Amino acid sequence: MAFRLKLVPEKTNIDFFRVQWLTFGLSIFLIVASVVIVGVKGLNFGVDFLGGTTIRTESVNPVDVGAYRDALQPLDIGEVTITEVNDPSFRDDQHVAQVRIGAREGEEAVVPEVITAVEAALKQVDPQIVFAQVESVGPKVSGELIWKAVLAVVAGSVGILIYIWMRFEWQMALGTVAAMLHDVIVTLGIWSLFGLKFDLSIVAALLTILGYSVNDTVVIFDRLRENLAKYKAMPLREMMNLTANETLSRTVMTATTTLISLIALIVFGGDVIRGFVFAMILGVLLGTYSTLYMAKNIVLFLGVDRGDKPKKKATPDEYANIDA
The missing domain is CATH 1.20.1640.10 (Multidrug efflux transporter AcrB transmembrane domain)
Structure with a gap:
């Protein structure tokens, strides 16, 4: 069985x-x-809804969020959010971070010059850093x-x-x-x-x-x-x-x-x-x-309409006394 x-x-x-x-x-x-x-x-809301640019970084060196933030502060590029990404599937020497740069008011997206400046500033902090992905979405x-x-x-x-x-x-x-x-x-x-x-x-x-x-x-x-x-x-x-x-x-x-x-x-x-x-x-x-x-x-x-019950069937005797 x-x-x-x-x-x-x-x-x-x-x-x-x-x-x-x-x-x-x-x-x-x-x-x-x-x-x-x-x-x-x-x-x-993520970049999909707010507009801006997200840069995904990878490096063999550990992510230092504070150092990244200090390196970007002199650029005066507006709102910047830096988060370290942790995943069990990553290698021991694979350290990933996401740098989100909000689009400024009146701009459709972060201009390429700003992205280039950000990448250069992060390279100063970690020469081994690699920019694996860049996503940009305009506010409109x-x-x-x-x-x-x-x-x-x-x-x-x-x-x-x-x-x-x-x-x-x-x-x-x-x-x-x-x-x-x-x-x-x-x-x-x-x-x-x-x-x-x-x-x-x-x-x-x-x-x-x-x-x-x-x-x-x-x-x-x-x-x-x-x-x-x-x-x-x-x-x-x-x-x-x-x-x-x-x-x-x-x-x-x-x-x-x-x-x-x-x-x-x-x-x-x-x-x-x-x-x-x-x-x-x-x-x-x-x-x-x-x-x-x-x-x-x-x-x-x-409640549910339960009016579909079958009607009672008439027996032959029910019509026996009805005048034709």
């Missing part, structure tokens, strides 16, 4: 609504807190990217809302979209709280989170629709608990296998994709939680 790994038992009887006000209240609190944090602190382009990023997330949410509405009931569509927005907004709140860099790769992660979240929710709602036709007299709360328990093994297995891949990427994938992968890990965890504890709660609050 073949061995089968089971993350959860084949049959479970978990009451997902036992503390529904606590779990739903926690979701609302996280959404409100995230909106407040983003509104107060804002997002740490970055402003357009912000709006396009917002429109992409909104368009994705609206498209999913319409699809779920047509595929299932409108109550399920609202529950699905609410769960998706919960995942995206809370992810943005965490990004703002810790000041993590927000660039186009994170926008891509948010759109991917939308797809993952809706996929998880649709599986449960599809089984719920089957159970609505199968158990016509069962109370909606019991039926939704039954549905969640029936699909729990699939939900846990999907989340676990996805997380295994993401953890491998965040450890071995390098710093370039680390932000994207971290956002995806948050999205998987939040998406699983919101599917089980938010989307279903909204459907339960709104």
Whole structure:
């Protein structure tokens, strides 16, 4: 007999609504807190959105952020941010840093003369330094990217809302979209709280989170629709608990296998994709939680139209005393 790994038992009887006000209240609190944090602190936009130039340096010598900053200060080039990049995949003699130079007001990007001066100043500090990558984005382009990023997330949410509405009931569509927005907004709140860099790769992660979240929710709602036709007299709360328990093994297995891949990427994938992968890990965890504890709660609050029960068939005796 073949061995089968089971993350959860084949049959479970978990009451997902036992503390529904606590779990739903926690979701609302996280959404409100995230909106407040983003509104107060804002997002740490990368060069993609703010405009400017990012220079990636590599050297066999350790990075001395203070020495780099002192060397660039006499240049009077405006806002400069220097960060050392650490990655387990780097060699022992591979030391990487990122030097971000903000574009000045009225300029489309950092002029080539400034980049040349920066490179020359850093060469004075470390003759072994190599400039592996230079990225430049103008403020006009970055402003357009912000709006396009917002429109992409909104368009994705609206498209999913319409699809779920047509595929299932409108109550399920609202529950699905609410769960998706919960995942995206809370992810943005965490990004703002810790000041993590927000660039186009994170926008891509948010759109991917939308797809993952809706996929998880649709599986449960599809089984719920089957159970609505199968158990016509069962109370909606019991039926939704039954549905969640029936699909729990699939939900846990999907989340676990996805997380295994993401953890491998965040450890071995390098710093370039680390932000994207971290956002995806948050999205998987939040998406699983919101599917089980938010989307279903909204459907339960709104109720589902169960008027499709078959009418009672008439027996021959019912028409026996009717005059022709």
